[in-house]
Amino acid sequence: LLLQTKLDSIRRFITIIRPLKKVYKLPDASLHIFYDLSGPVIAFNAGGALFLNLRYYEGWHDAQLKQKEPMKAMISWFFTLAHEIAHNLIGPHNAEHSYYMNQISQTHLLALVDELQALQFGITQA
Numbered sequence: 743l744l745l746q747t748k749l750d751s752i753r754r755f756i757t758i759i760r761p762l763k764k765v766y767k768l769p770d771a772s773l774h775i776f777y778d779l780s781g782p783v784i785a786f787n788a789g790g791a792l793f794l795n796l797r798y799y800e801g802w803h804d805a806q807l808k809q810k811e812p813m814k815a816m817i818s819w820f821f822t823l824a825h826e827i828a829h830n831l832i833g834p835h836n837a838e839h840s841y842y843m844n845q846i847s848q849t850h851l852l853a854l855v856d857e858l859q860a861l862q863f864g865i866t867q868a
Contacts, residue, residue, distance in 0.1 A: 744777060748796060754807040755799045758815050761860075762823055765853040766846075768792070787826045794822070812861055820854050821847060 745752075752775060763773050777796040784798045803815035821843075828843040859865065 748777065748800075751800050751804050752796060754804060755794075755796060757807065758799070758803070758812060758819055759794060761857040762816065762820055762854075765820065765850050765857055766823060766827065785822050785826050787829050790830060792823060792826050794819070813858060816854070816858060816861070820850075824850070 755775060759773055759775075763770070772791050774791060774793045775796050776793050779797070783795055785792065785794045787793065799815070799819075802818065803812075806812065806815055824843050824847040827846050828839050831842045832839045
């Protein structure tokens with residue numbers, strides 16, 4: 743039942759996370775969408791897999807995607823993924839985690855720009 747009621751927002755969310763999977767060169771099976779009814783978990787990782795909360799996507803970005811405005815959502819989830827990827831290197835939220843998150847973001851920033859330009863100008867990326 744949840745899948746039926748959330749299918750359209752899941753499809754819109756996938757249009758954001760699919761290009762980000764490419765930006766970070768993540769394996770196909772590494773990104774997952776989950777939905778919780780309450781709580782503060784935006785995303786988490788387990789065993790190298792990344793789990794993104796559909797409820798936060800819906801609350802923060804789905805209205806933008808309905809209006810065909812995906813840029814802010816893609817930038818936001820780019821940093822969310824960097825945060826979670828950094829947790830694969832260091833567990834706690836500390837200066838070392840911030841360092842790795844910044845390095846990961848910087849390393850992949852130009853690939854993000856390419857994806858944003860493709861969205862803006864309707865360019866199909868190879």
